[in-house]
Amino acid sequence: MNYKKKLKGALEDVDYESPIVAYRADKLTKTYSKSYGEKVNPSIAVDVFYTLYLPFPKVKEKIESKILSLNRVVVSKLMDLKDYAKLKYDTMVDVDISFAYTVSFLKKLIEFLKRELEKAKSTGKFSEMKVLSSLINYMVSGESSSEASLSEGNIMEEKLKREILEKAVQEAHDEAEKVASNVKDLKNIASGSKAGKYPGLFTSGEFLVEALKLAGTTYVTEILKNVKNILSRTITIVHRERHDHKHGVYDGITLGKDISRILPRELTLEDDVFYKKLVDGELLLRKRILIEKVGPLYVLLDKCLASSTLVTLKDGSMERIENIREGDRVLSIGFTVEETLANDSYIVEKTKLNISHAKVKEIVYSGIREVFKVETDHGHFYATFNHSIPVIRNGILCETIVADLHRGDKLLRIGMNEGKFYPVLSSVRNVSYYSREKVWDIVLNSDHYFLANGFIVHNSGSMIGKKTIWARAIALALFKQSREENREFYLRFFDYMPHELIRIHRRARPKEIQELFMTLLTIISSGGTWIAKAIDIACRDVVKNKAEGVSTIVLITDGIDAVHEDTVKYSLEEANAELITVMIGGLNETLRRVSKKYFVATMVDNILTVKEL
Incomplete structure (x- = not known):
């Protein structure tokens, strides 16, 4: 200093x-x-x-x-x-x-x-x-x-x-x-909704360094954009019940006969008017309500959400990259070149695009790596920084890596109309760091180029999808709602086993919220899914922490594995909890039957919306 x-x-x-x-x-x-x-x-x-x-x-x-x-x-x-x-x-x-x-x-x-x-x-x-x-x-x-x-x-x-x-x-x-x-x-x-709360939330301790890294990523930007959409355009997923009660808290004006709650102005009325309003139940009274005491808002967040990177198959249909198997036939791209320049570059006018299909020789999981978002005039895709992509630059077709893409470079995209494929040039708008994610490599037996989200890429590397973004945006929106309702907030990630519980008290310390943000915005999606175990652990947590009032367990998943309905209902009853399910794509009928409310997250006009079924 x-x-x-x-x-x-x-x-x-x-x-x-x-x-x-x-x-x-x-x-x-x-x-x-x-x-x-x-x-x-x-x-x-x-x-x-x-x-x-x-x-x-x-x-x-x-x-x-x-x-x-x-x-x-x-x-x-x-x-x-x-x-x-x-x-x-x-x-x-x-x-x-x-x-x-x-x-x-x-x-x-x-x-x-x-x-x-x-x-x-x-x-x-x-x-x-x-x-x-x-x-x-x-x-x-x-x-x-x-x-x-x-x-x-x-x-x-x-x-x-x-x-x-x-x-x-x-x-x-x-x-x-x-x-x-x-x-x-x-x-x-x-x-x-409380202005001025948690001053110094980001500057206390060493959190600012990590917060800056998070806030600067496209991944977090997309999550926060979806949080706004959820809060502004969708119905409330959970709410606290309110009941009229003469000994409750003041909540405006109502009509009735209860003289103990009468407004002073009514006492100035003429006797005949006063008694007429009394008989008709039209006296102005102080409205009092009793807000139901509730337990924590408990979010179970599926850590194993499938990627939504789509690979185009031979027949033009799409399949998620992690679901592609050896022997599958995918749409492939080849180039016929009349004249080759230095560094394996080609004059566009002397290069012909050949659309065919190739067999997948191998699918290789490449672990967790840094992934970048490539935005173009016709959408976007995700890839590692060293991923090879054919690009047209100054009238020359060449192959470069994501790290060397420039704004204005033309990428090749394949569209389909009435069963016929056709090429489209799409200008690069921006390349930005996204996050660390699981990636896969695809190896083809010929051509070496395939389509990922419609774009031509080399048969090496991977992209990621939207499901993780949607799920974490919904979790953050629920956390904000818990703050507004002054409820405790619990969060557990789960895959084949539940992860460590994160608990945010009603009067949370900045450190608790910092830990929640770091976990929710940085943990990598992986593992399997065991929904029944996650619900059971959540109910045990509620009982163990002696929660007062009805607790709300919100399950966010894309899992389709069936649960034993009677067992889940018994666990919820023992914990005095209600289950709300939010499906990130897909349907799960057994969850629907045991849930008090059942929602599906979908895109409507390119805006994330949570709809109740």
């Missing part, structure tokens, strides 16, 4: 010698270092943080050092952004979101400058190289190799620095805003 140089900045109303400012500078730099393994200038970190955190930040007209003009450029550009006011609505006086945005913003800012430096080196632009190196040095260490030139008033260099920094701020903001939005959504889930 004690910096060799006194902390300085470009904002008014920030006491840079204050212990709290020094503490936050230290926290920001340590979080950045632990997250990305690099240093960052504490001065620029503090200025970005307070530009977001303070209600009305103001840039200094005069600054102590010429080099602080770089701080001024950054914070001034931030304040000039079109959506700055919207961003401030989320970050103002919120230390978690301000921290998350600042750390992510600085990372993206420095990455942009490094990319521009590489471009300048490749094109031999020495003046830009000098400026970019100076900017990177300042952002990382607080030192600038061009301090001397600044004092000499190099106008051209100053102008170039400003232009580069302003462009970097805009690009870094676009990425950091997504991270801040995810952190905000996670906080809202943890807080229920």
Whole structure:
């Protein structure tokens, strides 16, 4: 916390010698270092943080050092952004979101400058190289190799620095805003409908480093988007029963004859009017209700949810990649080439696409690996970073890996109309880290290219699907509901055996919620499914913890294995619990018969919806 140089900045109303400012500078730099393994200038970190955190930040007209003009450029550009006011609505006086945005913003800012430096080196632009190196040095260490030139008033260099920094701020903001939005959504889930609850949820302890990693992934972004859809467009899965009771809590106004609850204004009525309303039961009364006492909301989450990556078979039908077996016939792609260029590249006009079919020689489970999402004009798919894909770039057909895909590259997709296949070019929009998932390799006996989610890929690698996203989005939506209803929340993953119980008390500590988020958003899908055992363990947990009132066990699964209905009903009765089933695709009739409510998760107009059957 004690910096060799006194902390300085470009904002008014920030006491840079204050212990709290020094503490936050230290926290920001340590979080950045632990997250990305690099240093960052504490001065620029503090200025970005307070530009977001303070209600009305103001840039200094005069600054102590010429080099602080770089701080001024950054914070001034931030304040000039079109959506700055919207961003401030989320970050103002919120230390978690301000921290998350600042750390992510600085990372993206420095990455942009490094990319521009590489471009300048490749094109031999020495003046830009000098400026970019100076900017990177300042952002990382607080030192600038061009301090001397600044004092000499190099106008051209100053102008170039400003232009580069302003462009970097805009690009870094676009990425950091997504991270801040995810952190905000996670906080809202943890807080229920109570504003201001759990301040410092993400900055307490060491959780911020992990939270930034989670919030920056496409996987978590998709889960949180689906949570919003569930909460805004679907019926409530569980609710607390309410009954009218004269000794209950106040809940508005009603009509009736109970004089003990009469509103004072009714006593001012004329006698004949008063008695007429009394006889007719139309006196204005205080409405009182009794809210049924309930036990915990217990979520059983199936850890073995099948992938929804679809491989096109010989007849045009689709099958999940994990269900493909040796000997199956899949649609395959070959290329007839008239002329070969260097590095096995081909001129598109002299290359013919051949659609055929090939036999699957081998299916190889490749373990748990990092998976990336490739978004295009015609949908998306998931693959490992070193997965080979044919791509058209500048009129040349070549094979590259996901890591080398560029925005605008054309991927090959196969469509089908009236039983006939035809090729479609689909432009790459974005490639982003998704998560760690189980992957498979397919080996063909010929052609070596097959279709995954309609896209032509090499016969090596794997993609993953939506079921895990849907299930975890539903679990998070239920957790938010438990917070709003002030209920305890239990969570257990299960496959062939139940996993460790996670328990969130009504007055939960931040550490409990942090553990829930880390488990729910990072655990890898795998294993088999034993539904009956999971329900039995859940009922035992409820009894063991002496839950008061009716407990609700929500089973989220795609499992089709039958359960012994009488045994399940007996266990639920012993635990004073009700079972609610949410099927992630598919149907399970035995579960339907033992459940108080039975739901199916489906996509309606590309929006996740949970419907009751």
